[in-house]
Amino acid sequence: MPTLNLGFLVSHGGSNMQAIIDACKKGWLDAKPCVVISNNSESQALQRAKNEGIPYYHISKATNPDNVDDAILDALINHNVEIVVLAGYMKKLGDNIIKKYHGKILNIHPALLPKYGGKGMYGYHVHEAVLAAGDKASGPTVHIVDSDYDHGRILAQRKVPVYPDDTVETLSARVLEQEHIIYAETLQKIACGEIVL
Numbered sequence: 001m002p003t004l005n006l007g008f009l010v011s012h013g014g015s016n017m018q019a020i021i022d023a024c025k026k027g028w029l030d031a032k033p034c035v036v037i038s039n040n041s042e043s044q045a046l047q048r049a050k051n052e053g054i055p056y057y058h059i060s061k062a063t064n065p066d067n068v069d070d071a072i073l074d075a076l077i078n079h080n081v082e083i084v085v086l087a088g089y090m091k092k093l094g095d096n097i098i099k100k101y102h103g104k105i106l107n108i109h110p111a112l113l114p115k116y117g118g119k120g121m122y123g124y125h126v127h128e129a130v131l132a133a134g135d136k137a138s139g140p141t142v143h144i145v146d147s148d149y150d151h152g153r154i155l156a157q158r159k160v161p162v163y164p165d166d167t168v169e170t171l172s173a174r175v176l177e178q179e180h181i182i183y184a185e186t187l188q189k190i191a192c193g194e195i196v197l
């Protein structure tokens with residue numbers, strides 16, 4: 001089975017991306033991080049890419065006012081990316097990217113979709129909604145990206161408990177810990193053919 005070529009799109013910290021890179025380095029994940037792209041020139045994710053020796057690009061309206069999506073697509077294609085990994089990417093993808101990588105773009109969401117997904121449901125908003133609803137469980141979802149927010153086929157989920165005294169901070173930390181496991185695990189299932197995209 002050939003190695004899976006991964007391209008990351010990340011806006012901020014990139015801890016999920018780092019967990020996937022680490023899984024590749026440890027040999028748990030048969031994949032190669034080929035490129036990291038961020039809309040945020042200050043993102044820790046770009047620094048992480050630099051530290052890891054992975055090619056990285058800042059691509060945004062500031063760098064490419066007329067063709068952000070084409071520039072992202074070019075970078076993905078030039079680096080032979082097979083699977084696009086969204087890891088805290090705060091921008092909507094252009095149709096050309098979704099078309100070219102149809103069914104091959106993954107995202108991780110910090111709640112059990114289809115609950116608590118959709119426009120505006122990102123970051124702490126998600127955990128706030130879970131706590132407000134009084135749910136007893138939450139947890140990350142890895143899913144395929146299509147043109148609607150948080151909507152495509154669900155590939156994996158992992159439940160964590162929600163405790164009565166949880167805050168957004170404690171709950172998000174508990175979910176994030178599982179995100180770091182489940183994203184690499186799902187990619188490995190794709191790499192070895194257990195999940196067919």
Ligand code: GRF
Nearest residue numbers: 013014015016088108109110
């Ligand atoms: C994670 O909570 C993930 O579920 C969401 O964005 C966040 C990214 O965190 N899509 P990090 O940048 O990987 O630390």
